[in-house]
Amino acid sequence: MDWGSIISQTLSALIGWEVVAYSLAAMGLNIHFGYTGLLNFGQAGFMAVGAYGVAMGISTFGLSLGMAVLFAIAFTILLALLLGIPTLRLRADYLAIVTIATGEILRLFFRSATLSEWTGGSDGLQGNPLFTQQFKNLNPYGGPLDVGPIFLTQHILWVITVGWVLVALGILVTWLLMRSPWGRVIKGIREDEEAVRSLGKNVFAYKMQSLIIGGLFGAAAGVIIALAASSANPDNFAPQYTFFAYTVLLLGGAARVFGPVVGAVIFVGALVFVDAILKGAMSDGLIPTWVMDGDQVGQVRFILIGLVLMLLMIFRPQGIFGDKKELQLDAR
Amino acid sequence: MQRRITRYLSLLMGVFALFAVVGASVPASAADDTLIGSIVDTNGAAVAEVPVVVTSADGKFKKKATSDAQGTFTVTTPGPGEYTAKVDAKNVPPGVRVPQDAKQGKTITLPSEDTVKLQLQLSEAVHGTILNQEGSEKTPVAGVQIAVESTDGSFSETATSDDEGKWIVYLPKPGSYKVTVDEDALPEGVSVREGTNSEITVSIGEGIQRALLFPMGKDDRQVLSTGDKALQLVVEGIRFGLLLALAALGLSLIFGTTGLVNFAHGEMIALGAIIAWAFNTNGVPFLLAALLSVLICALAGGLQEVGLWRPLRKRKTGLVAMMIVTIGLSIFARFVFQFFIGGGNESYRDYVIQDGIEIGPISLAPRDIWSMAIALVILVLVGLFVIYSRMGKAMRAVADNPALAAASGIDVNRVILFVWVMGGGLAALSGILLGLSQQVKFDMGFDLLLLVFAGVVLGGLGTAFGALVGSLVVGLFVTVSTLWIPPELKNVAAFAVMILILLSRPQGILGRSERVG
Structure with missing residues (x-):
C-alpha cells in the first residue's frame, strides 16, 4: 500500500475546499441550531442559492463578479425572509419538514429542464462565459502549491485561500455575536422562548436575524463549492448534504465557536483517509472481491457517515468538544 | 451476495449465447501478431460498426478498430504479448448498450488461436x-x-x-x-x-x-380528448395515492404514538422492494417473495423498536435528537442498500411485461389493477382494525395521551412495538407494489419520503385516516398536475401545498386543532 500517497491525499484534504465548504455550512447551522435552536433542514437550499446566485449572476445575467456576489447575498436574504416569515412560528419538527421541502423545491427548480435556459438544468451551470473566469483572473498565485506531501492546484489554492479567510471571518463574527447581548438573547430563545418573550424581546425578529446570518454562511459554502468545481450542479445540493453538515456540526460540538471547523477537519479527513486506505487495500488484493469491488468503496464512506451520525446523537450529542449544558436538544 | 449470484448467472448465460455463434463468424487461424475479435449482442447476432480500442499491457501500443458486418474486427499488433480489447462505449451505434465487462475489456495473450469475444446488450x-x-x-x-x-x-x-x-x-x-x-x-x-x-x-x-x-x-x-387524458391520470393518481397511503399510515401511526418523525421511513419502503426483488430474481415466485418481504420488514420494524427506539426512550433522549438519529439511520441504510444492489434500476422477474387492459378510455396493466386492489383491501382492513379492535383502540389511546393510557392499564410499549411492526410491514408492501410499476432502486424510498410526509401532513400528523386521505390527495395532485405543469416539477407542487397546509392549517385536513403545540 502506498502510504505516502494516502498521507499526502489526507493532508491535502485537511486544508482543501471540502473542509472549507463543510465548515461554512456547519457554521451556519451552528447559528441556526446550535445557538438559536432552529432545526433548519434546508441548509442545502441556502448553499444552492449561494452557488447559483453567483453562477447565474455572471453566466445568465452577465453581472461582474462583485455584483454577482451581492446578487447571491440578496437572493439568500430573500430566501431567508420567504422561508422565515411564515415558518419561524412552527414547532421544531414542522420547521424541519418545511425547510427540507423548501430545499428540495429549490433543487428541483434548478434541475428542471423547463428552466434550463437560465439554470443549466440537470447538467448544472458551467456557464458561458465561464463564471469562474473573473475569479481566476484575480488569482495572485503563479503556480500550484507542492510542499512536502501537500499538493494543491493553482485554482484550488486560490479558492481555499478565499475560503479560509471566510472561515476565519465567520469564526470572528460568531465569537463576537455570541458574546454580545444579541447572542445572549439568541441562546435564551434556544433555552426558553417564552421566558425571552416575557422580557419584552421580539423573539420573531431575533430568530429571523439568526436565520439570515446562518443562511449567509450556507450561501458562502455554496459559492466555495461552485468556484472549486467550476460549476453549479443541482446534485451537489441534495438534502443529504444538509445532513452531512449536521454530522460535521455535531462531531465538533454544537454551540461551540470552533466546533464546525474542527468537525469539518475530522469529517473530511476521516472520509478521505478511509477511502484511500480501502482503495489501497483493494489494489493490493487485501480485500477479496467478494467482499466489495471498486464501485462499492464509495458507498462505504456514506455508510460510515450514517453510522457516525447515529452513534454521536445517541452517545455524545454534545460532540467531541461540546458542552452538554449548552445543548438543550429537546425542542418540544 | 444476491447481486453476485445474478452476475454469475448472466455471465453463464452470456457464455452459452457465445457458444451458439462461434464458428459463424470466426476465421480459422491468425498470424502471430494479429488480434481477432468478434462482437455479438445478447441474442448472439453480430453487431457491426462498433468501435473497439486495443491496447498492449504496457500501454505503449494503442489502436482503434471497428467491427464489420459479420461483427469481426482485426488489429495488427507490434508482436506477441498481452493485449486488452475494449468497446469504446461512447461511440457505439444505437440499439446496443455496453455492459461493464465489455467496457473494461477482455485480455488475450498473443499469439493465440482464440478470438476476443465481446458481448453487448440490446437497448430497449x-x-x-x-x-x-x-x-x-x-x-x-x-x-x-x-x-x-x-x-x-x-x-x-x-x-x-x-x-x-x-x-x-x-x-x-x-x-x-x-x-x-x-x-x-x-x-x-x-x-x-x-x-x-x-x-x-x-x-x-x-x-x-x-x-x-x-x-x-x-x-x-x-x-x-383532454377529458380522457385527465381520466387516465386520475386513475393513475389514485393508484399512486393508495401506495403512498400504505407507507404514510405507518409513518403517521409511529408519529402519533411516539411523537417521532421518522426520516428513515423511506428506507423501510425501499427495503421491502429490495427484499422482494432479491427473492424474485433468485427464483422465488413473486407473490411468495412479496409475502416473505412483508414479513421480514415487519420483523425489521419490530427489531428497530426493541433494539433502538425503546432504549433511546428509556434514556430520555429528546425527540429532536431521535429525529437526527433517524436521519443517520436513513443515510446508513440507503447506502448499505446501494452497497449490495448497486446504483442502477432493477426490475422484478415476474409481471414485468403486461399489456394494458382497456376500460373505456383508460388503459391499465393488470398488475396496476391488482396493486390498487391489494392496497385498498389492506388499507380498509387496517382502518377497521384501528377503529374496532382492542389493539386499535389502545393505539388511539396512546396517541391521544400516553401517560393516561398507561395509567388506565394499557401496555404502552407493547402498543408502540405493534405500531412499528405494522408500519414496517405496510411500508414494505408499499415499496413492493411501487417496484412493480416503476423500478427497484436503492434510493426509491428517500425519493418518496417527502411525498409521504406531504400526505401525512395534509391529512394531519398522527391520524390514521388523515394519512389515507392526505396521501390520496397528494397522489392525485402530483399525477394530475402533469396536465398543466412539466412532469419534472410535479413534486414541487405537492411540496408547496404541504408547506401551505403546515402554515395555514397545521392540524391537516382531518386533524384536530388541539394537537398542535
Missing part, C-alpha cells in the same frame, strides 16, 4: 411500421411523428417514420413508456383509424425491443 426500444389502409390495400406512410415519453417524465424523444413507414426509438432503460402519434402532424389524407388509440402506454422489460401498431385509415380520426 419501441418500433413499428405505419401503414395506411384503404380497403384491403396497405401503403407505408412516411413523415409521421411519434413521440415517446417515459411515464416518470425523465425521458422523451420523437421519431419520424421513413419511406417504408418504419420508425424506432431507443430507450434509456426498461420501464413504462407512453407512445403517441402526433395527430396534428399527420400527412394529408391520413388519419388514425377510428376506434384505435393514437396513444399507447407500454412496459418495456430489460433488453426488449417491442413493436407497436398504430393503424391508419381514411375514417374519421379519433382524438384523445
Whole structure:
C-alpha cells in the first residue's frame, strides 16, 4: 500500500475546499441550531442559492463578479425572509419538514429542464462565459502549491485561500455575536422562548436575524463549492448534504465557536483517509472481491457517515468538544 | 451476495449465447501478431460498426478498430504479448448498450488461436411500421411523428417514420413508456383509424425491443380528448395515492404514538422492494417473495423498536435528537442498500411485461389493477382494525395521551412495538407494489419520503385516516398536475401545498386543532 500517497491525499484534504465548504455550512447551522435552536433542514437550499446566485449572476445575467456576489447575498436574504416569515412560528419538527421541502423545491427548480435556459438544468451551470473566469483572473498565485506531501492546484489554492479567510471571518463574527447581548438573547430563545418573550424581546425578529446570518454562511459554502468545481450542479445540493453538515456540526460540538471547523477537519479527513486506505487495500488484493469491488468503496464512506451520525446523537450529542449544558436538544 | 449470484448467472448465460455463434463468424487461424475479435449482442447476432480500442499491457501500443458486418474486427499488433480489447462505449451505434465487462475489456495473450469475444446488450426500444389502409390495400406512410415519453417524465424523444413507414426509438432503460402519434402532424389524407388509440402506454422489460401498431385509415380520426387524458391520470393518481397511503399510515401511526418523525421511513419502503426483488430474481415466485418481504420488514420494524427506539426512550433522549438519529439511520441504510444492489434500476422477474387492459378510455396493466386492489383491501382492513379492535383502540389511546393510557392499564410499549411492526410491514408492501410499476432502486424510498410526509401532513400528523386521505390527495395532485405543469416539477407542487397546509392549517385536513403545540 502506498502510504505516502494516502498521507499526502489526507493532508491535502485537511486544508482543501471540502473542509472549507463543510465548515461554512456547519457554521451556519451552528447559528441556526446550535445557538438559536432552529432545526433548519434546508441548509442545502441556502448553499444552492449561494452557488447559483453567483453562477447565474455572471453566466445568465452577465453581472461582474462583485455584483454577482451581492446578487447571491440578496437572493439568500430573500430566501431567508420567504422561508422565515411564515415558518419561524412552527414547532421544531414542522420547521424541519418545511425547510427540507423548501430545499428540495429549490433543487428541483434548478434541475428542471423547463428552466434550463437560465439554470443549466440537470447538467448544472458551467456557464458561458465561464463564471469562474473573473475569479481566476484575480488569482495572485503563479503556480500550484507542492510542499512536502501537500499538493494543491493553482485554482484550488486560490479558492481555499478565499475560503479560509471566510472561515476565519465567520469564526470572528460568531465569537463576537455570541458574546454580545444579541447572542445572549439568541441562546435564551434556544433555552426558553417564552421566558425571552416575557422580557419584552421580539423573539420573531431575533430568530429571523439568526436565520439570515446562518443562511449567509450556507450561501458562502455554496459559492466555495461552485468556484472549486467550476460549476453549479443541482446534485451537489441534495438534502443529504444538509445532513452531512449536521454530522460535521455535531462531531465538533454544537454551540461551540470552533466546533464546525474542527468537525469539518475530522469529517473530511476521516472520509478521505478511509477511502484511500480501502482503495489501497483493494489494489493490493487485501480485500477479496467478494467482499466489495471498486464501485462499492464509495458507498462505504456514506455508510460510515450514517453510522457516525447515529452513534454521536445517541452517545455524545454534545460532540467531541461540546458542552452538554449548552445543548438543550429537546425542542418540544 | 444476491447481486453476485445474478452476475454469475448472466455471465453463464452470456457464455452459452457465445457458444451458439462461434464458428459463424470466426476465421480459422491468425498470424502471430494479429488480434481477432468478434462482437455479438445478447441474442448472439453480430453487431457491426462498433468501435473497439486495443491496447498492449504496457500501454505503449494503442489502436482503434471497428467491427464489420459479420461483427469481426482485426488489429495488427507490434508482436506477441498481452493485449486488452475494449468497446469504446461512447461511440457505439444505437440499439446496443455496453455492459461493464465489455467496457473494461477482455485480455488475450498473443499469439493465440482464440478470438476476443465481446458481448453487448440490446437497448430497449419501441418500433413499428405505419401503414395506411384503404380497403384491403396497405401503403407505408412516411413523415409521421411519434413521440415517446417515459411515464416518470425523465425521458422523451420523437421519431419520424421513413419511406417504408418504419420508425424506432431507443430507450434509456426498461420501464413504462407512453407512445403517441402526433395527430396534428399527420400527412394529408391520413388519419388514425377510428376506434384505435393514437396513444399507447407500454412496459418495456430489460433488453426488449417491442413493436407497436398504430393503424391508419381514411375514417374519421379519433382524438384523445383532454377529458380522457385527465381520466387516465386520475386513475393513475389514485393508484399512486393508495401506495403512498400504505407507507404514510405507518409513518403517521409511529408519529402519533411516539411523537417521532421518522426520516428513515423511506428506507423501510425501499427495503421491502429490495427484499422482494432479491427473492424474485433468485427464483422465488413473486407473490411468495412479496409475502416473505412483508414479513421480514415487519420483523425489521419490530427489531428497530426493541433494539433502538425503546432504549433511546428509556434514556430520555429528546425527540429532536431521535429525529437526527433517524436521519443517520436513513443515510446508513440507503447506502448499505446501494452497497449490495448497486446504483442502477432493477426490475422484478415476474409481471414485468403486461399489456394494458382497456376500460373505456383508460388503459391499465393488470398488475396496476391488482396493486390498487391489494392496497385498498389492506388499507380498509387496517382502518377497521384501528377503529374496532382492542389493539386499535389502545393505539388511539396512546396517541391521544400516553401517560393516561398507561395509567388506565394499557401496555404502552407493547402498543408502540405493534405500531412499528405494522408500519414496517405496510411500508414494505408499499415499496413492493411501487417496484412493480416503476423500478427497484436503492434510493426509491428517500425519493418518496417527502411525498409521504406531504400526505401525512395534509391529512394531519398522527391520524390514521388523515394519512389515507392526505396521501390520496397528494397522489392525485402530483399525477394530475402533469396536465398543466412539466412532469419534472410535479413534486414541487405537492411540496408547496404541504408547506401551505403546515402554515395555514397545521392540524391537516382531518386533524384536530388541539394537537398542535
